[in-house]
Amino acid sequence: MIPSAPKVSEVITVLSGGVGAARLLRALSGEIEPREISAIVNVGDDLVMHGLTICPDLDTISYTLAGLNNDQLGWGLAGETWRVMDELAGLGGAAWFRLGDRDLATHLYRSQRLSEGATKTDVTRELCEHWGVEITLLPVTNDEIATVFDTEIGVLSFQEYFVRHHHGVVVKGVSVHGVTECSPTHEVISALEKSTRIVIAPSNPLISIDPILQVPGVSEILRERRDDVIAVSPIVNGAALKGPADRLLIELGHEATCEGVAAFYQGIIGTFVIDEVDARHAANIESRGIKVRVTTTIMAEPENARRLARAVLA
Amino acid sequence: MIPSAPKVSEVITVLSGGVGAARLLRALSGEIEPREISAIVNVGDDLVMHGLTICPDLDTISYTLAGLNNDQLGWGLAGETWRVMDELAGLGGAAWFRLGDRDLATHLYRSQRLSEGATKTDVTRELCEHWGVEITLLPVTNDEIATVFDTEIGVLSFQEYFVRHHHGVVVKGVSVHGVTECSPTHEVISALEKSTRIVIAPSNPLISIDPILQVPGVSEILRERRDDVIAVSPIVNGAALKGPADRLLIELGHEATCEGVAAFYQGIIGTFVIDEVDARHAANIESRGIKVRVTTTIMAEPENARRLARAVLA
Numbered sequence: 001m002i003p004s005a006p007k008v009s010e011v012i013t014v015l016s017g018g019v020g021a022a023r024l025l026r027a028l029s030g031e032i033e034p035r036e037i038s039a040i041v042n043v044g045d046d047l048v049m050h051g052l053t054i055c056p057d058l059d060t061i062s063y064t065l066a067g068l069n070n071d072q073l074g075w076g077l078a079g080e081t082w083r084v085m086d087e088l089a090g091l092g093g094a095a096w097f098r099l100g101d102r103d104l105a106t107h108l109y110r111s112q113r114l115s116e117g118a119t120k121t122d123v124t125r126e127l128c129e130h131w132g133v134e135i136t137l138l139p140v141t142n143d144e145i146a147t148v149f150d151t152e153i154g155v156l157s158f159q160e161y162f163v164r165h166h167h168g169v170v171v172k173g174v175s176v177h178g179v180t181e182c183s184p185t186h187e188v189i190s191a192l193e194k195s196t197r198i199v200i201a202p203s204n205p206l207i208s209i210d211p212i213l214q215v216p217g218v219s220e221i222l223r224e225r226r227d228d229v230i231a232v233s234p235i236v237n238g239a240a241l242k243g244p245a246d247r248l249l250i251e252l253g254h255e256a257t258c259e260g261v262a263a264f265y266q267g268i269i270g271t272f273v274i275d276e277v278d279a280r281h282a283a284n285i286e287s288r289g290i291k292v293r294v295t296t297t298i299m300a301e302p303e304n305a306r307r308l309a310r311a312v313l314a
Numbered sequence: 315m316i317p318s319a320p321k322v323s324e325v326i327t328v329l330s331g332g333v334g335a336a337r338l339l340r341a342l343s344g345e346i347e348p349r350e351i352s353a354i355v356n357v358g359d360d361l362v363m364h365g366l367t368i369c370p371d372l373d374t375i376s377y378t379l380a381g382l383n384n385d386q387l388g389w390g391l392a393g394e395t396w397r398v399m400d401e402l403a404g405l406g407g408a409a410w411f412r413l414g415d416r417d418l419a420t421h422l423y424r425s426q427r428l429s430e431g432a433t434k435t436d437v438t439r440e441l442c443e444h445w446g447v448e449i450t451l452l453p454v455t456n457d458e459i460a461t462v463f464d465t466e467i468g469v470l471s472f473q474e475y476f477v478r479h480h481h482g483v484v485v486k487g488v489s490v491h492g493v494t495e496c497s498p499t500h501e502v503i504s505a506l507e508k509s510t511r512i513v514i515a516p517s518n519p520l521i522s523i524d525p526i527l528q529v530p531g532v533s534e535i536l537r538e539r540r541d542d543v544i545a546v547s548p549i550v551n552g553a554a555l556k557g558p559a560d561r562l563l564i565e566l567g568h569e570a571t572c573e574g575v576a577a578f579y580q581g582i583i584g585t586f587v588i589d590e591v592d593a594r595h596a597a598n599i600e601s602r603g604i605k606v607r608v609t610t611t612i613m614a615e616p617e618n619a620r621r622l623a624r625a626v627l628a
Contacts, residue, residue: 051365051425081397087419091444094426101415105401111365112408130405 010313013038013195017208018057019074019242020234020299021201022064024312025135027305028199029065031313034134038191040218042203043120043139044147044176044211045158049097050088052107053114056159057208058124058137059106066131074242077102096164121185138191140212143182147211149174158207167244171251174206179214192221199312200231202297204245205264206252213268222268230271230312232297233258237277241298259284266290273297273311324627327352327509331522332371333388333556334548334613335515336378338626339449341619342513343379345627348448352505354532356517357434357453358461358490358525359472363411364402366421367428370473371522372438372451373420380445388556391416410478435499452505454526457496461525463488472521481558485565488520493528506535513626514545516611518559519578520566527582536582544585544626547572550611551591573598580604587611587625 010032014025016039025039039061046055063069063077070076080100089095099107106127113123119142128137149161150173161167192198203209213219222229235258240246246256254260258274262285265272272290274281275297282292293314299305324346328339330353339353353375360369377383377391384390394414403409413421420441427437433456442451463475464487475481506512517523527533536543549572554560560570568574572588576599579586586604588595589611596606607628613619 048365048429049426050422051362051367051429052422053365083395083397083415084418084422087416088422091419091423091441093419093423101397102401104398104418105405105407108364108366108398108402109405109407112363115362115365127405 009033009036010196011036011194012197012199012313013040013191014199014201015039015203015209015212016041016057016061016201017203018042018060019064020203021057021208022061022069023299023305024199024201024232024308025061026065027299027302027309028312029135030306031309035136038136038138038187038195040138040140040188040191040212041124042208042211043141044145044179044207045162046120046144046146047097047157047159049094049159050099052099052104052111054097054099054107055110055120055124055139058120058139059103061137062124062128062131062133065128065133065135065137068131076100097159119185121187136187136191138185138187140188140215140218141182141184143178145176145178145182145211145215147174147176147207162243167247171248174210174248174252176211176214179211180216182215184215184217188215189217189221192218192225196228197313198222198225198229200229200265200269202232202234202241204234204240204243204248205261206245206248206254219268226268227270229269230273230293231261231265231269232273232308232312233261233275233278235261235278236275236297257281262288262290273308323347323350324510325350325508326511326513326627327354327505328513328515329353329517329523329526330355330371330375330515331517332356332374333378334517335371335522336375336383337613337619338513338515338546338622339375340379341613341616341623342626343449344620345623349450352450352452352501352509354452354454354502354505354526355438356522356525357455358459358493358521359476360434360458360460361411361471361473363408363473364413366413366418366425368411368413368421369424369434369438369453372434372453373417375451376438376442376445376447379442379447379449382445390414411473433499435501450501450505452499452501454502454529454532455496455498457492459490459492459496459525459529461488461490461521476557481561485562488524488562488566490525490528493525494530496529498529498531502529503531503535506532506539510542511627512536512539512543514543514579514583516546516548516555518548518554518557518562519575520559520562520568533582540582541584543583544587544607545575545579545583546587546611546622546626547575547589547592549575549592550589555612571595576602576604587622 120139149156152170249256258278259281273293295311296304434453463470466484563570572592573595609625610618
């Protein structure tokens with residue numbers, strides 16, 4: 001065990017996808033006042049299904065930070081039951097996107113509040129207050145954007161690609177519908193401007209982080225503040241720890257290495273954190289004008305997560 | 315026990331609200347081929363809540379005819395559980411309109427199909443096929459209409475009045491938003507035209523039947539076919555068997571008797587079925603040019619329900 005250090009006085013903002021970001025945020029909140037951490041969260045994989053507005057990345061993060069996450073499944077809520085989905089499957093309804101009974105309550109709550117005129121930002125704040133989540137979660141935009149996949153079997157929505165087809169089809173292109181016309185929230189811009197440090201979580205660069213970067217204004221701020229921007233590689237030893245990042249990088253013309261990710265972020269990051277097993281890539285990355293930190297980036301063990309958080313804050 | 319009679323050869327259409335209509339339809343399907351029965355169902359109390367499109371009268375009827383109805387509660391599905399609602403209440407969400415887990419599957423199914431471009435008529439047919447319901451259930455319109463209550467505490471939606479306030483506030487007026495601009499479905503018009511008999515179920519005349527009658531074209535057909543139209547009184551001995559019909563009749567300037575209901579239907583019905591305890595009203599109703607049949611109208615016992623069905627078909 002590494003002994004607890006006094007909390008660092010920083011104001012940081014973390015560009016976030018789902019699981020990897022949730023774990024990094026949880027680790028960071030052990031090192032720095034959680035109230036000084038904001039997460040700007042991808043909403044490109046949000047969807048409306050069965051009439052319900054579902055925000056997978058926001059929910060993954062809030063459930064994890066609230067300690068409600070289902071560790072066995074790796075997604076959703078602990079103690080989940082499946083009564084509604086089982087009935088829906090019995091009716092012949094679309095039950096491939098599994099929504100547990102507890103999880104459904106979140107979506108019902110959100111959908112009702114949105115219909116009453118609340119924004120996603122409002123609803124996220126309400127849910128986080130309810131669950132005692134101290135980190136500020138900010139959907140990057142309150143407007144509707146949608147990441148879609150041009151694949152070998154046609155155009156698929158995010159969840160069709162990810163869940164229905166288990167990210168098992170070849171992708172020819174990814175685009176984010178609506179992103180050029182959307183606006184970042186003023187909370188997002190303010191968080192980016194006031195932070196002493198901006199972190200890019202080890203989320204999928206192409207489908208979790210890029211939709212955030214494409215929101216008008218966001219990448220411009222990162223570019224200006226490049227020296228304060230630090231990214232964590234989601235690729236370790238040429239493979240994604242979770243999800244299809246490695247495969248997608250190759251399919252979309254990148255290298256499925258930490259260096260490929262660094263190249264993708266070139267111009268908007270000043271520092272890149274890579275795993276010890278990838279130390280050999282450090283020189284090449286540095287030759288791109290990016291500082292490199294080498295540490296454990298796999299957060300399965302709490303100690304490793306803490307070590308990574310400290311490396312990010314160093 | 316009354317012995318089973320050979321099934322009558324008729325094609326009938328029943329203007330229907332919820333519980334009372336469901337019971338009459340169930341009884342009628344014992345006397346006549348269910349495939350020769352259509353129910354034109356009120357959708358004025360349909361609502362969108364939590365993003366879900368909910369059709370209380372359609373669901374009450376289909377659940378009852380499928381034998382899935384919850385007899386203990388008097389509404390909803392048998393074997394129901396409440397996981398989602400309990401969680402939603404825990405989140406501080408609007409949980410006064412209780413939606414069980416099984417019931418929610420119906421609403422998720424419907425909402426998804428509507429978002430895919432299906433009509434309420436399509437979805438109702440799909441659900442009824444799934445449940446083996448042989449009576450044809452027809453929402454009176456696929457357009458959105460909404461019955462609203464002008465009350466002593468302000469304007470309330472149907473379910474706010476009915477469920478949230480337990481129909482316990484004084485009503486000054488009822489109106490059906492959107493009804494003058496809506497269209498009946500062609501299935502509805504066709505059912506009314508081809509039927510040998512049109513029945514008005516013992517549903518609330520003011521808030522279940524009147525929204526159907528206000529749909530352009532419906533009351534015109536009934537008026538023309540008046541001699542083939544038979545209504546069953548929902549008022550017995552001056553009281554509604556269920557719900558606020560008696561109270562609403564008085565608040566809206568009618569008499570809370572079977573005669574008051576007959577007067578309300580005058581011009582569109584040829585025959586009125588009243589309960590034995592109301593036999594004294596027969597002469598007054600007949601003086602309005604309406605034939606009267608006197609029988610048991612309370613359907614709690616299957617034998618009585620059967621007797622009522624036979625009186626309707628006599």
